Amino acid sequence: MTDLESLKKQAALKALEHVQSNMLVGLGTGSTAKYFIAGLGEKLAKGDLKNISAIATSKASEDQAIGLGIPMVELEGQSIDLAIDGMDEVDPHLNAIKGLGGALTREKMVESCARFFILIGDETKTVQNIGEKAPIPVEVVQFAWKATQKKLEALDTRPVLRLKDGKPFVTDNGNFILDCHIRPPREVFSLAQTLSATPGVVEHGLFLDMAQIAYIATQTDILVMTKDS
Amino acid sequence: MTDLESLKKQAALKALEHVQSNMLVGLGTGSTAKYFIAGLGEKLAKGDLKNISAIATSKASEDQAIGLGIPMVELEGQSIDLAIDGMDEVDPHLNAIKGLGGALTREKMVESCARFFILIGDETKTVQNIGEKAPIPVEVVQFAWKATQKKLEALDTRPVLRLKDGKPFVTDNGNFILDCHIRPPREVFSLAQTLSATPGVVEHGLFLDMAQIAYIATQTDILVMTKDS
Numbered sequence: 518m519t520d521l522e523s524l525k526k527q528a529a530l531k532a533l534e535h536v537q538s539n540m541l542v543g544l545g546t547g548s549t550a551k552y553f554i555a556g557l558g559e560k561l562a563k564g565d566l567k568n569i570s571a572i573a574t575s576k577a578s579e580d581q582a583i584g585l586g587i588p589m590v591e592l593e594g595q596s597i598d599l600a601i602d603g604m605d606e607v608d609p610h611l612n613a614i615k616g617l618g619g620a621l622t623r624e625k626m627v628e629s630c631a632r633f634f635i636l637i638g639d640e641t642k643t644v645q646n647i648g649e650k651a652p653i654p655v656e657v658v659q660f661a662w663k664a665t666q667k668k669l670e671a672l673d674t675r676p677v678l679r680l681k682d683g684k685p686f687v688t689d690n691g692n693f694i695l696d697c698h699i700r701p702p703r704e705v706f707s708l709a710q711t712l713s714a715t716p717g718v719v720e721h722g723l724f725l726d727m728a729q730i731a732y733i734a735t736q737t738d739i740l741v742m743t744k745d746s
Numbered sequence: 747m748t749d750l751e752s753l754k755k756q757a758a759l760k761a762l763e764h765v766q767s768n769m770l771v772g773l774g775t776g777s778t779a780k781y782f783i784a785g786l787g788e789k790l791a792k793g794d795l796k797n798i799s800a801i802a803t804s805k806a807s808e809d810q811a812i813g814l815g816i817p818m819v820e821l822e823g824q825s826i827d828l829a830i831d832g833m834d835e836v837d838p839h840l841n842a843i844k845g846l847g848g849a850l851t852r853e854k855m856v857e858s859c860a861r862f863f864i865l866i867g868d869e870t871k872t873v874q875n876i877g878e879k880a881p882i883p884v885e886v887v888q889f890a891w892k893a894t895q896k897k898l899e900a901l902d903t904r905p906v907l908r909l910k911d912g913k914p915f916v917t918d919n920g921n922f923i924l925d926c927h928i929r930p931p932r933e934v935f936s937l938a939q940t941l942s943a944t945p946g947v948v949e950h951g952l953f954l955d956m957a958q959i960a961y962i963a964t965q966t967d968i969l970v971m972t973k974d975s
Contacts, residue, residue: 592892593896658855660851660919661820709943713939717855719948
């Protein structure tokens with residue numbers, strides 16, 4: 518395990534300390550989240566945690582959790598006690614970009630139902646201003662996606678159709694993704710609102726004002742970021 | 747032809763007067779729009795209009811237009827000179843509800859690209875306050891639609907899953923529709939913004955501040971409503 522992997526695992530285990538017996542937990546997706554899911558399965562197997570149920574944000578996380586014997590339920594509008602997930606970027610106010618994995622809509626649906634949401638990741642994901650390193654993934658309906666692209670250009674973003682093996686990447690919901698590069702600093706709350714209201718847009722990867730805490734693996738330590746720190 | 751049908755046709759023909767040669771026209775869907783499309787085809791055939799191209803909001807309208815020899819193009823972000831469509835409800839400010847036909851996302855995508863947008867319909871569709879007669883159709887992703895339904899309930903709407911032949915109705919984009927009944931009067935602009943920002947929502951049927959004019963067939967006449975009248 519590289520140092521970075523080891524630190525990502527430590528960040529995930531920090532998040533795991535928030536889980537208590539009888540909780541409904543939202544499981545994120547990606548390289549850091551998988552350490553969380555593994556740790557959760559271990560604690561359940563050992564009996565350190567009891568009566569946990571979970572909701573996954575992707576097929577991959579669901580499969581991993583089922584393999585570990587974590588009882589899974591469907592998202593039907595329950596309040597989720599705790600959700601954890603990685604991110605592509607996080608700023609000092611815990612505003613984040615997510616969705617480079619392509620599951621932004623499902624992730625936002627699950628995590629917006631959580632009473633407590635924890636971001637986990639490594640220091641390569643921290644930025645001063647949203648958009649410094651990563652584009653904002655925007656999920657759009659396939660119909661007339663070029664018209665939507667033009668609308669996103671008019672918002673002063675550079676929207677690039679995401680490809681996979683030379684063909685447009687298709688989300689779980691059957692849509693395309695336009696990765697929208699911006700020039701920070703931008704007023705991201707108003708950008709988020711405008712993106713949501715743009716016809717053709719299904720969801721966007723700005724996760725603003727959603728997380729309460731972030732555990733960030735650095736070269737030497739686990740950095741704890743809280744909303745008001 | 748019943749009196750109402752005859753009046754709907756008259757409203758459609760009023761809208762047709764706005765069409766000039768060389769225009770790109772957005773074609774709506776439904777019982778009034780079909781009179782417009784028929785009239786447009788006739789004027790083209792007669793040579794009263796030349797060099798028209800059109801973009802359809804549904805397969806049905808596209809098929810009708812192609813059958814009449816109207817040249818069709820794809821929506822790729824062009825500016826549309828004129829769009830016409832029916833509505834399910836329209837208030838005195840020309841704010842409308844659309845989507846009871848199920849094509850709200852495509853309709854909003856086309857009509858939001860139009861420089862001039864005309865609503866056509868009959869007087870059974872006029873209301874003082876949006877939501878008086880019709881629910882607001884909200885297109886949602888299939889995944890965890892019950893969670894989205896709960897979020898829409900929290901906005902003080904009564905969201906009912908649209909069925910067809912006993913099964914959930916599926917839109918052209920592969921999504922479900924929740925018909926959201928409201929108790930008017932509501933502040934519809936802020937409701938529209940909140941609906942757009944709700945995770946799981948693809949599009950909603952509030953078409954606010956989009957139309958410039960409406961031709962409404964009454965029992966006796968064609969009522970002309972303009973934005974500032």
